[in-house]
Amino acid sequence: MGRVTQELQQQPSASSTGPLTRSIPTTVLLGLGGMVGAGVFLGPAPAAALAGRWFLLALVLTALATTCFVLASAGASAAHGEPGGSYTYIRDQLGPVPARIAGALALAGRSAAAAAIAGTLGAYTAPNRPEVVAVAAIVLGVAFNVAKLRLRAWGWRLVPVVLAVLAVVVVAAFALPPEGPPPVAQPGMPGADNPRGLLAAAAVSFFHFAGFERLTSPPSPAERYPQRTLRIALPIVMVAAVVTQLIVGAALLYQLGAARLALSRAPLGDLLVAADAATLRPLVAVGAAAAMLPLLIVALAAIRNTAVAAIRGRDVPVRATVAVGRRGPWRLDVVSGGLAAALTVTLGPVLALQLAASCLLFYYAFASAAARLILQDGPVWPMRAACVGMVVSVILGMCAPVPLLIATLGIAAIGAGAGAVIARRW
Structure with a gap:
């Protein structure tokens, strides 16, 4: 067991195969690439289903909460200095039980996120057989990670393509007025204006x-960005992401209305049909592929990295460590891809997106609590951001739709119970 643990500590991340490009423009594009994906291409639909036109204000509230997470996460990561991401300092600061719960939430949330990304890609590129394309994309992403190909060498170059496609969609949306007033959902139906939602x-x-x-x-430490770069790039990323998503959301409401948007499985494609610009749908499919494929690769790698961190923390049985060796954790890549594919087929992209958001909110509650302890003797604003982020994430998580909340709490309970059993037998 000692030899395997030593291999785990020495195991490099599969994604850190070369030096990072540390320029501020590239960092901004990488950050935008993480936020301009399934959230823009699919996310407005389930949000509008819950709150109607109020979902635009919901985006602003979420952006403010995320800003707290960003400040706390950046500060804690710089101060902690150990590999494994947020999971490691959650375990170090809060103890094994919260770490097991957070690890289970992170694994479930990131697996659901990969499923949502792949499902959204399928909905835009092959609306008649979206599951086939989604599973094929996951297989491609697993192969990419197993081969240890360098994503950062080219992934950021696709972000301007995505932004250009979104700009074309927005221009098409506002170029012509809707043919008639959009349908209005009755109270209690998806898409009805509901401030309570x-x-x-x-x-x-x-x-x-x-x-x-x-x-x-x-x-891993090798992948960290200089604090000076982050201090400049992160505000730009957040502002650009919020503005982009608000503009796209406004275009969707203008052409579709909240009722039609709430029922859409490919909102940007339906927007073009409503705006009499259906000939541009192949362009949107290209934009979806450019946004989703790099994001899917990153999401699958995130599942693997979380599993490796859990193995380092001995929250996974010893036998699972055979997946990690000098040739890289390719078995974990395969398992993460299989889990994401299963969720894609069983849940579909909308439910997968909602489950991912719910699980990750509670995960970042633990991460913010741990960051608060790390930063208690550091700068004031990151510490306060960690406190606010912890409270807000719990409030938002508890306000998620009841089925999602029950599923999330069930995942947390399973993570705590399984981790306790493993700890006793190991």
């Missing part, structure tokens, strides 16, 4: 911004 929509909308940790808390 604002917090629930904000909880679901957290998926829009969940990619920030690829900059603030990478899995």
Whole structure:
């Protein structure tokens, strides 16, 4: 067991195969690439289903909460200095039981996120057989990670393509007025204007911004960005992401209305049909592929990295450590891909997106609590951001739709129970 543990401590991340490009523009594009994906291409639909037109305000609330997470995560990661991302300092600061719960939530949330990303890609590129394309994309992403190919060498170059496609969609949306007034959902139906659903929509909308940790808390020290770069890049990323998503959301409401948007499985494609610009749908499919494929690779790697951190923390049975060796944790890549594919087929992209948002909100509650302890003797604002982020994440998580809340609490309970059993037998 000692030899395997030593291998785990020495095991490099599969994604850290070369030096990072540390320029501020590239960092900004990488951050935007983590936030301009399934959240923009699919996320407005479930948010509008909960709050109607109020979902735009929900986006703003979620962005403010995410800003707290960003500040706390960046500060804690810089101060902690150990590999493994947020999971490691959760275990170090809060103890094994909270770490097991957080680890289970992170694994479930990131697996559901990968499923939502793949499902959204399938919905835009092959609406008649979205599951086939989704599973094929996951297989491609697993192969990419197993081969240890360098994503950062080219992934950021696709972000301008995505932004250009979104700009074309927005221009098409506002170029012509809708043919008639959009349908209005009756109270209690999906898409009805519902201020009471604002917090629930904000909880679901957290998926829009969940990619920030690829900059603030990478899995290995070799992948960390200089604090000077982050101090400049992170505000730009957050502002650009919020503005982009608000503009796209406004365009969707203008052409579709909240009732039609709430029922859409490919909102940007339906927007083009409503705006008499259906000939541009192949362009949107290209934009979806450019946004989703790099994000899917990162999401699958995040599942693997969380599992490796749990193995280092001895929250996974010893036998699972055979997946980690000198050739890389390729078995964990395969398992993470299989889990994401199963969720894609069973849940579909909308439910997977909602489950991912719910699980990750509670995960970041633990991460913010741990960051608060790390930063208690450090700068004031990151410490206060950690406190606010912890409270807000719990409030938003508790306001998620009841089935999602029950599923999330069940995952947390399973994580705590399984971890206790493993700890006793190990």
